Amino acid sequence: MNRRALFPSLLLASLPLLVGCPSAPKTVGPPQVRVAFFPNVTHAAALYASQKGLFASRVGSAGRVEERVFKAGPEEIEALFAGEVDLGYIGPGPAVTGYLKSKGAALQIIAGASSGGAALVVRKDAAITSLKELAGKRVAVPQKGGTQDISLRHALQTAGLAAKDKGGSVDVVQFAPADVLSLFQRGELDAAWLPEPWVARLESELGAKVVLDEKSLWPGGRFSTAVVIVRSEFLKAHPELVEKLLAAHQDAVKAIQAQPDAAREAIGAKLKALTGKALPDPLLKTALSRTEITADPLKESILTFADWSKDLGYLREGREALTGLVKE
The missing domain is CATH 3.40.190.10 (Periplasmic binding protein-like II)
Structure with a gap:
């Protein structure tokens, strides 16, 4: 084939690329929702909500709930910084540190989870x-x-x-x-x-x-041992999902307060699933008796933790820099 005959053929072959080919519409699924907690009694609300399927049932078809388990707060904060955690149960110390380290940009406390314990x-x-x-x-x-x-x-x-x-x-x-x-x-x-x-x-x-x-x-005798935090970018992008997750948390807190014996059974089952060891019921009852499950963040105690962290040299700033930490 000579060059004159080849040129029109190439032009015709390239037309779909020039004008754009029709393609199948992309399907976008519901957003992923990563919920983090520890296998601790101080995170009993999360354990109960997970065992009873409250996070998934509240979120429904609006999102895909994935649960992540951590052993300590600093590693959970690092995962949140990396965009791998959207909502988490955590101690007030790491929550304060994460807030200040990010200059208030990374997270907010939206509820309490426990006192004591x-x-x-x-x-x-x-x-x-x-x-x-x-x-x-x-x-x-x-x-x-x-x-x-x-x-x-x-x-x-x-x-x-x-x-x-x-x-x-x-x-x-x-x-x-x-x-x-x-x-x-x-x-x-x-x-x-x-x-x-x-x-x-x-x-x-x-x-x-x-x-x-x-x-x-x-x-x-009351102080925060666990709070619920949310990644700020996730809150901005999906406020309705955060409301659903918060409702699941509140459902769990109310259920634990109203029916402690039945709730203890669910909490024990989740702890066994996570740790591979069943706790004797009397032992779990003792642990829960020392822990108040509450949605109150106990803000003053959180600010006190910030002051202690500053005194210990972990932070450069104290409570004066935490104006937006606890969501009102």
Whole structure:
């Protein structure tokens, strides 16, 4: 074929590309909704809502709910920063840190989840009966910068002590709560500041003793141990989905308050599914009795956590920089 005959053929072949080919319409499914929580009693509302399918039923066909489980707050905050978590249950310490680290852009607290349910527990043969006797001891927290870490370090300050990384004598180390059980058993830890049900498990399974219930440090014994946060970009893009998720959370809180025995069964079933271990009902009952499940964020205690974090050197700013943290 000569060049003159070839040119019209190429032109005709390219016309569909020039004018655009009709294509099948793209199908866009409902948005993905990533909900995060821990296998802790302080996250009982999330555990109950998950076990009973409340998140999925409230969201319905408007979204696709995916649940993600974390062991500590700082790692959940990093996942939120990466856009991998949309709504999460978390301690107030990491929530405050995440808010300030992002200059208020990354997240907001939209509800409370629990009050109490955290304590300093010591190995049965450790001969520790007070905070002052933690000098020279090895004490575990779930993660550095987490809520229990902040509470422990503040309590040490009040007792005239400090962690080794701050020039003191208390060796504060981080371990997942499940690992603390085996470390207590081997005598490699003297104490731990943990949330429930891990405190009750250490008591029941290893004979550990509670030296200090964190409630004793707070006015009226009420303080935030878990809140519900939402990724700001997700809230802006899908406010209706956030409302549905918040409704599921409130449903769970009301159900736990109204029917604690039935709720405990559901919470226990979810904990077993997540950890592979069924908790004896009396143990779970004890853990829940130390924990108030509430949708009240207990804002003043959150601001106090911010002040403690600043004093400890974790933050440069305190409560004055948290104007928009708690959604009104």
